[in-house]
Amino acid sequence: MTVKAKKHLGQHFLNDESIAEKIANSLSFEGYKNVLEIGPGMGVLTKYLLDKPTKTYVVEIDSESVEYLKANYLNLADRVIEKDFLKYDINEVFKGESFAVIGNYPYNISTQIVFKTLEMRDQIPEFSGMFQKEVAQRICEKEGSKAYGILSVLTQAFYDAEYLFTVPPHVFNPPPKVDSGVLRLTRKEDYSLDCDEAMLFKVVKAAFQQRRKTLRNSLKTFNLSDSLREDSIFGQRPEQLSVAQFIALTKRIEIDLKTQE
Known part of the structure; x- marks a missing residue:
């Protein structure tokens, strides 16, 4: 069984193992016990996360992908959350504990995922994953650039943002029309704001x-x-x-x- 990519969910399945492994290695896996992968699809990234010392959970809105993951990753089956990450209270699972966030994010909701992460920053010390290249660059951009904007300032108020590498379209099925970019956000040691x-x-x-x-x-x-x-x-x-x-x-x-x- 394979899962067909659904356009309305913004799915583009990564099929390059070395890139999947590289994304998995972008987290430090230190200072927290849990990792949440958003939109795992058929688990190309998930399998590398399962080798890490942390406990991996995945949240997936597509029932076909959920079925595939439960059938092919038996040791993950009870940690597959069939929900919309943006609408779900993830503390039903994590009960206030810290967790890192990772994923090949659907382009159409990627900035909303970042804003939800900012809301939950007390629990999320680390965040990494793949975006449309332009969005990843915007998040990491410094002042003085045309790409620097709302997303850059609000993310960098709480996190150190680092653009890691670019991913070409041909390693996806179906290939997106643009390049992708992988970034890492590391929460600042002091992320309290000196303003409201x-x-x-x-x-x-x-x-x-x-x-x-x-x-x-x-x-x-x-x-x-x-x-x-x-x-x-x-x-x-x-x-x-x-x-x-x-x-x-x-x-x-x-x-x-x-x-x-």
């Missing part, structure tokens, strides 16, 4: 939604005091600010709004 998290998300999103404008224009809706808006940082465009500068700016905005109350 919800406010940081608001500031970053507002800034990049009008990325060609200076912050003085894109952050107008915050109704900041004239004295703050005169600061030279407001003459910059969002891609010029580092993650640390966005956090510091957010804190100043919070103080400014409080003093206006």
Whole structure:
């Protein structure tokens, strides 16, 4: 039995063993007991994870893939979770314990997977896997680049992001139309924010939604005091600010709004 890739699920099955092994080795497997693979398909990556010292769980929405995994990986059968990762409370399985996340992520939901990881960062010290190359680069990009944006800032506020390697289309069935890229996120030792998290998300999103404008224009809706808006940082465009500068700016905005109350 083989599983047919389903377009509506964004499935592209990796069929290169050496790349699968390389992705599996991108995690350190240290500091946590559990690993969660998202979208395992027919288990090309899973089999390498099962050799690791951690306990592997897989979450898969496609019932045909679930059937295949249970039939072919008997030692994994009771750790196959037939759910939509984005809608499922994974703590029904992990009960608050730490776990790493890995996978060849379906392109159509890959950024949502990253945002869910950020929400659960207290439990996820490490994250790696394959994205559309452009998305992987965007997550890892530093300030000063056109690719640097909302995803880069919000991910790097909590994780160190590293672009590992590029994967060509021909190693997939069916081949995607674009290159893929593998990245690794390692949670920072101190990932607490020196500002309000919800406010940081608001500031970053507002800034990049009008990325060609200076912050003085894109952050107008915050109704900041004239004295703050005169600061030279407001003459910059969002891609010029580092993650640390966005956090510091957010804190100043919070103080400014409080003093206006």
